[in-house]
Amino acid sequence: MENIKRQQVLGFTGGVLFVILINNFWRWKKKQNVLKKIKSKSVECKRAFDYVVEQLKKGNLSEDEVSQIVQLSFNDLHQQLQDGTLKAVTVLQAYQAFALKANERLNAITEPLVTAMDIAEKLDKQTGKKGLLHGIPVSVKESFDIKSLDTTAGISHFIGKPRPDDAALIKVLKDEGAIPFVRTNIPQTMMIYECSNPIYKETLNPYDLTKTPGGSTGGESALLGAKASIIGYGSDIGGSIRVPSHFCGCYGLKTTLERLSRKGTLSLSKGQMQVSGTVGPMARDLDGLIMAFKVLLTDLHFELDPSIPPIKFRDEIYNSKQSLKIGYYVTDGYTPAVPSCRRAVMLTKKALEAMGHTVVEFKPPRMVYAYTKLYLGTVMGDKGKNYTSKLKGDIIDPTIWKLMLPSKLPNFILRMMSWLYPILTKDKVFGDILKARMGINSVHDWFNHALKIQAYKEEFLSAWRREDLDAVICPPFAMAAPPLGKVADVISAGNYSMIYNLLNYPGGVLPVTKVTADDVNDLDNYPTNTRTLKLVKQFSMKSEGLPVGVQCVCLPFNEELVLRLMREAENGLNKLQD
Numbered sequence: 001m002e003n004i005k006r007q008q009v010l011g012f013t014g015g016v017l018f019v020i021l022i023n024n025f026w027r028w029k030k031k032q033n034v035l036k037k038i039k040s041k042s043v044e045c046k047r048a049f050d051y052v053v054e055q056l057k058k059g060n061l062s063e064d065e066v067s068q069i070v071q072l073s074f075n076d077l078h079q080q081l082q083d084g085t086l087k088a089v090t091v092l093q094a095y096q097a098f099a100l101k102a103n104e105r106l107n108a109i110t111e112p113l114v115t116a117m118d119i120a121e122k123l124d125k126q127t128g129k130k131g132l133l134h135g136i137p138v139s140v141k142e143s144f145d146i147k148s149l150d151t152t153a154g155i156s157h158f159i160g161k162p163r164p165d166d167a168a169l170i171k172v173l174k175d176e177g178a179i180p181f182v183r184t185n186i187p188q189t190m191m192i193y194e195c196s197n198p199i200y201k202e203t204l205n206p207y208d209l210t211k212t213p214g215g216s217t218g219g220e221s222a223l224l225g226a227k228a229s230i231i232g233y234g235s236d237i238g239g240s241i242r243v244p245s246h247f248c249g250c251y252g253l254k255t256t257l258e259r260l261s262r263k264g265t266l267s268l269s270k271g272q273m274q275v276s277g278t279v280g281p282m283a284r285d286l287d288g289l290i291m292a293f294k295v296l297l298t299d300l301h302f303e304l305d306p307s308i309p310p311i312k313f314r315d316e317i318y319n320s321k322q323s324l325k326i327g328y329y330v331t332d333g334y335t336p337a338v339p340s341c342r343r344a345v346m347l348t349k350k351a352l353e354a355m356g357h358t359v360v361e362f363k364p365p366r367m368v369y370a371y372t373k374l375y376l377g378t379v380m381g382d383k384g385k386n387y388t389s390k391l392k393g394d395i396i397d398p399t400i401w402k403l404m405l406p407s408k409l410p411n412f413i414l415r416m417m418s419w420l421y422p423i424l425t426k427d428k429v430f431g432d433i434l435k436a437r438m439g440i441n442s443v444h445d446w447f448n449h450a451l452k453i454q455a456y457k458e459e460f461l462s463a464w465r466r467e468d469l470d471a472v473i474c475p476p477f478a479m480a481a482p483p484l485g486k487v488a489d490v491i492s493a494g495n496y497s498m499i500y501n502l503l504n505y506p507g508g509v510l511p512v513t514k515v516t517a518d519d520v521n522d523l524d525n526y527p528t529n530t531r532t533l534k535l536v537k538q539f540s541m542k543s544e545g546l547p548v549g550v551q552c553v554c555l556p557f558n559e560e561l562v563l564r565l566m567r568e569a570e571n572g573l574n575k576l577q578d
């Protein structure tokens, strides 16, 4: 009897050990597979880098010539390509050389496009009318499809699935004579304001290599900030164009949903239609940004994607001289802007007043509710499955671990944490953030949730109309670029951007100032009553010299007014400096 029992126990234990062994072996095998895929991808990318390096050796541009070309403003470069003073091949070689050099420091490029030189050579032979972007090298976020290359968003699941065609916007750009010359890095899943993934690794901020360039369009912002590209394109479902532009001192425009085609761009949340990602241009200067937007609004674009309303660039709005009434704010009621970001808004207010506009304080309604219940409630409505399902068996980048964790916890734990956390830390909002991470239970609840978003949109619009506003200025993020790997801890600082994805208002970011020693000293008075605020303050202590931007927001489909406001702000800022 004893023997039988012992045999049963041994048999059971052996069985369990066997299952564990098989399971571990299975996991190990899967990981090896992932590593193999990543390896083959890096070999493929290295081949592209080597090819371009070899091509560059055949060119004969001196360092001085390269530097002269990349220093040209957008308008000067555009003019010289249009009148033939500069050849497309020469400009491409200069940008390739400069970008590859900057990339050694920043790791912003996922792969150079080997087709670029052929395009440039053809353009130089062309005799007819030149396109609006004739010969302008353009960088593009990795999430835009390029024919016969993978689009991965840093997720190994997407390796080895070359795309059948170029994204619609890439076709429009090529039709206007632009030369897509590099693809740029993104964070794994594209759902964080950092720029790191296991395939292409981590991108750094050109102003301070210990800081993040932001994300998810972080490769773009790093390259533009380093002057290694002149215009580029990205996407934004929660600030991914605006926040990296702010962190790296460049210009970015998040458009209204359906102003520009997203055909052939990757987003992991396309089935979720309440808050959708949009695409938009980024640039080194404002003229570049305006042209990078304007050039897309063509018949070809509307033909390639008939769901886009055929609204061409409205010069009458952009050129209007009518004085504007603009609202401003520097707190969302949870994460107030740090002194540098507050100063940037106040400086812009002064600049706009100097240009003859009226700027008044605006208090957007219930911004914390909009962030926790509505924005997070929506993007995490499926408890993050859209994202986690594509990450099964993948290597998870350390920068997104903390954001991913709540999606892995059972709801009763999340509920318990959402009760306990506010008691222990006095941070009630964080309790709501955890609740939002529990997802939405039923289709009925999802419908009701959609109604709440609709009601909030009405409430926000009423507040806007009560003040009779044409536009709003505010920070894009509560602080300047945080240190690498720390964004998950201060993700709420992005509410300043996320809210305009919820509302579907267009927003542009322009660089306004840099963090000064006084800004850092003024952090003494920054509140520290929650963990998030303590970290915002701590991460801002070593931020002197980092760029600081301001966000300009208008009502849906008013991109031209956003651009006008950015222009007026920039002119006003220059006027104040004189």
Ligand SMILES: CCCCCCCC/C=C\CCCCCCCC(=O)NCC(=O)O
Pocket (backbone or CB within 6 Å): 189, 190, 191, 192, 193, 215, 216, 235, 236, 237, 238, 239, 240, 241, 266, 267, 268, 277, 278, 376, 379, 380, 384, 387, 388, 400, 403, 404, 407, 491, 494
């Ligand atoms: C990593 C897996 C789970 C996703 C975690 C999402 C957690 C939600 C928390 C924070 C709010 C979202 C931050 C938004 C970051 C910017 C995203 C963006 O604009 N992406 C562009 C795009 O997807 O095209």
